[in-house]
Amino acid sequence: MLSEGNLQNNQWLNDLYKIKEKWSTAFNKDCFNLGILSTQRSESTNHVCHGYSKPTSTITECFLDLEKIMRIWRRNEQDEEFRCSQTDIVPYMKSSPVLKQAAKFYSRKLYAFFEEEFLHGLGGLCVENTSSDLSRFSVWNIDSSIDSHKWIVKFSSIQGTIECTYAKFEMMGILCAYCMRVMRQLDSINIPIKYLLPRWSVNARKDLYSGGKIPSLCSNACQLISGDSNFIFRNYVCRFAYKISTEAQGNKEAEKCVIEDLSTLAAKVHSIKLGRKNIPISGTGHETIKDPKKCRPKGVSNARLKDHGEKKKPKKVNKLPRFLPQAYTIQIQIQVVNSLSCNQ
Template sequence: MMELYGHEKKEWFEQVYDQRHKWCTALNRDMFSAGILSSQRSEVTNKAISFNAKATTNLFEFYHIFEQTVKRWRSNETSDNFRNRTERPKAVKSKSKLLKHAADVYTLALYNDFETEYEWAMASFLRAFATENSQLKLFEVSPEEDFSNSHTVAYDEATTELVCSCQCFTETGMLCFHIIRVMHMFSIFQIPQQYILKRWTRLAKSAVWENVQADKDQSQNAQLWTPWRHAITKNFYNLVSICQSNEDARTLCDKSLKELYKSVKEVFKTDQQKQQEIEDEELRRQTVENPEVIKTKGRPPKGNKRVKGHFEKRKMKTRHPNEYGTKTPNVPQVE
């Protein structure tokens, strides 16, 4: 294009071409991106937030708008999780074993994408290449009869490994119709386990903490502790909610918490920094008494009378009990 339109010496076009690996999707298919483009994240965020926000919206109003947006997201996520656990696609009644397996594995949205790829696979054309390796087989798959738009699929019978030149699985984690066409040819009626990403399955949110607990590597990132922290916080919150209305239960909680702090101290005996953090937390948890009542400005507290001033006392002395004013008016006498 640069040669066609004569832009070889244009500095801006040269910079864009040098950075083609950042913006050209054909050059970054070897990286997992779930099929999301670079601009979609900001566009989706703007669409979700700006439905109520305006140019004059202040930070306080924006916070409430964002809070309601997050609640709506979580509500939709909970609803989708319930639907994925309880509903099944229509493919359950289909005669295709591969579609039945995909319906049992993938979520509803991902199954619809897989079904579309399956339809393309059944309508595509395939031809084999001669190879010296008896285990490795090469096929060319194309939706056109003349194979003008084709991709090469390599299939290893020993390991049931399938690799396509379009690199759709590497980029999105979903099998393309080229691989599905080869699977159908070799009567593979179940998706191989290595091509099922848990993030696309119905059990994507299950056993989160169990998987983390199984990994005993102490050098792992601190973010892996987040699921346990959320779970234990939820349990403590539920316990506080139950005990807050009963005095004996509250006393028992305070007593048990002190004993728990002592036990944790024993665990961190050699770690002085952790022990100091625990002691600081115990001091912070001590009961704070109400501050002393101080003299306030304006209206005094109930029960304390304000001292009247000189002019106010003088007014009360000169005021007539039967008149509104502070001085008897001069009334003309009538003879």
């Protein structure tokens, strides 16, 4: 637009181009976004709530409808988990070790995405080696009428990594068809462990929300990246702390013990993060926190807030002025007397 329209001096377009990473998907492919485009009008929220809430619904009705939607989501999630646990995925190509590995690891829906990328890489792409050490490849579609762009795939046998300029793994967490085509060109029979994200595994719900211990979870998922391992740790600690607080509530001695131990633990964690050990712990955790003063700001009325119906009511307008001239008042009184006499 700037070059074709000769708009280099347009300040608004220049400012818009400076923040292109915020609105253009071509510049934020390194973000894990699952291909979701956020909008200011919340079309996705409107689509979900369509058919449940109405413009005339009250806040209570909207809340009950939202709970109904959440129950439907949870039921669908349980049904999908049941199907994954009861039936095995049958690969389209039973002789492919890559599809066998993906069928054992991915859930049913994610495996469908992966299989589509795999088959497209085998039958719809061409590859060309552009380096002498088999570390750089150029991949493009056979049918150039669909997409004539060439994507660059970098492969490192020493580090066991494969990267593509299409950046589908960075966006969605699964390898793209271009990486699959290079892997087939190199006769690779397994998917690298680091490219199998636990969030897409068939046991994701079991691993993340079960009551297992942290060491066993981390040892069973050696392919965990830092974000997923942190997520598992937070879930486990939150469940553990909630269980302790629930058991201790109502007993003053138990509540006191929980508060003291948590205060000591917080001080130890802080010391460890600072690289210091064996520091005496000060404070027992019984410091009372006073509430702020309940002070109404100046200029803020203490009257009851009006609801939507009261705001729509038209204001009453006095037809007569508050203070009438004496002559005008006498004239009104005479008219009232005349009207009464006529009625009699």
